Amino acid sequence: MTDFPGAPSGPSTGSRLRVLAAMSGGVDSAVAAARAAEAGHEVTGVHLALSSNPQSFRTGARGCCTLEDSRDARRAADVIGIPFYVWDLAERFREDVIDDFVAEYAAGRTPNPCLRCNEKIKFAALLDKAVALGFDAVCTGHYARIVDLPGGGRELHRAVDPAKDQSYVLGVLDAEQLAHSLFPLGDTTKEEIRVEAERRGLAVAKKPDSHDICFIADGDTQKFLAQHLGxxxxxxxxxxxxxxxxxxxxxxxxxxxxxxxxxxxxxxxxxxxxxxxxxxxxxxxxxxPAEGLDVLGLTAIRPRWCGAAPVGEGRYTAQLRAHGEEVPVTAEAAGGELRVRLERPVRGIAPGQAVVLYDGTRVVGSATISATERRDTAKI
Structure with missing residues (x-):
């Protein structure tokens, strides 16, 4: 395997890698690609076409993957001076993310499609194709850090900007996927990224961030589900x-x-x-009543570890929502399940959501919540 850069938050000037930069058309992925190229890597930009019938333009900060986004990504690649391609992954995205999203809601669960997209699309379908084509790594604009260990191996850590940290949705990455990942923005704040983008002459410097679910451009999840489920x-x-x-x-x-x-x-x-x-x-x-939402413990399935699986019971912190706070927990993995006891009750935790374990800033792993234990010990 090619040696990977030693800097904890992105590419270094040490080893020259063939890097595939996923470019969404936003400011973060554009600066990430620019940093990778500036570090001396051989960078190729790629925009993922995830919609079979993309809209021409975004509506403010809603949605993504429009024709406008594709053009913004291409213009950014031209400014950086790197080759650029558009890859059609719409069918794979529909099967692995959209259909899964609908099926989870139909089953009474609350899924996180961004987490599923990272697991199935950006760091599975895209990464697999990149490696098959001879690329060493996939570079994205996620706010997270990778730390290379002296004895080999890598760890995933939170970004330095807590307001933009995206390690929660990256908790599904395993050791092999981390070995082929670059996150150049993990040591930078969002404000600094916009200033840098403007300095680099990137037209997306002031482009609004995408919010809500990318494939529900109008933000009306209930209407979307009604169209699919009746x-x-x-x-x-x-x-x-x-x-x-x-x-x-x-x-x-x-x-x-x-x-x-x-x-x-x-x-x-x-x-x-x-x-x-x-x-x-x-x-x-x-x-x-609100008190009925208090969760004291949970069981999660399909654990994925960002390195070696933990052995025995241990004390960690857990994040239970994409923008939720950390909670001290005791957790143990056994028999393909993760059992977690919360040191204080947390409200509104639902099956289908992800629990991500942390040891300090290090991401230990992620699992999908299958059952919760309330104050009355009833499993929901």
């Missing part, structure tokens, strides 16, 4: 099973949701009610 009337009930209202599809709700419940009668105590459970089998949505 309507299916069901009941909204309280914890005792008393019917409080009706819905058009259980998939339109998420654990912890408060607004849009369409409950006719107020709670006896006058307090707001939240979604506590979603049952696709009975097409029932259960609501109750």
């Amino acid at each position: 309507t299916a009337a069901g009941d909204i009930v309280d914890a005792d099973g008393t019917k409080l209202g009706e819905h058009d599809g259980a998939y339109g709700f998420t654990i912890g949701q408060r607004k849009g419940l369409r409950i006719g009668r107020p709670a006896a105590d006058g307090k707001p009610r939240y979604v506590l459970d979603i049952s696709p089998v009975t097409n029932t949505v259960t609501v109750g």
Whole structure:
């Protein structure tokens, strides 16, 4: 295997690598590609066409992968002075990300499509193709750091900018994928990246960041799911099973949701009610008080480790949402599962979400939550 750069946050000038830079058309990936080229690597830019029928333009900060984004990526590659290609991965993206997203909601779970895209597209389909074509590494604009260990191997760490850290959605990467990954932006703040982009003459310097789910450009997840799953009337009930209202599809709700419940009668105590459970089998949505959302423990499946799997029970911190805070936990991997005890309750954690374990700033690994334990010890 080719020797990889020793700098913890991106390419170094030591070894000259053949690098495939994934360029979304945004400022982060453009600067990442520019830094890799400036470090002396042989860089080729590639834009992933992930939509079969891309829109011509973005709507503000919503969506991505439009024709406008492709053109922005090409212009950035021209300024950097690197070859540029567009690769059509729309069918793979539909199968591995969009279809998975719909199926998870249909099953009453809450998926993270960005995490799935990193696992299945950017660091599987793209990386596999890159390696097959003779590239040494894939470079992206993610905010995270890679630390090369003196004795060999690599570790994934949080970015220095906590507001932009994206290590949570990279927790699915295994040791082999990390060996072929470059994240040049991990030691930089977003403000510094925009200043650098302007200095480099990149037209995307002030382009808004993409938000929400990239394949739902208007941000209306419920409408998107209704188009794919249709309507299916069901009941909204309280914890005792008393019917409080009706819905058009259980998939339109998420654990912890408060607004849009369409409950006719107020709670006896006058307090707001939240979604506590979603049952696709009975097409029932259960609501109750906020205290019913307190999670004390969880079980997660399909663990993926950013290195060697941990042995025995250990103390870590866990992040349970893409922009959530860290929580002290005790965790143990056994029998293909990860069992986690939270040192303090956390509200609104749902099956389908990812739990990512950290040891300090180091990412230990990730797993998909399959069940949660509430205060009453009921598994949801």
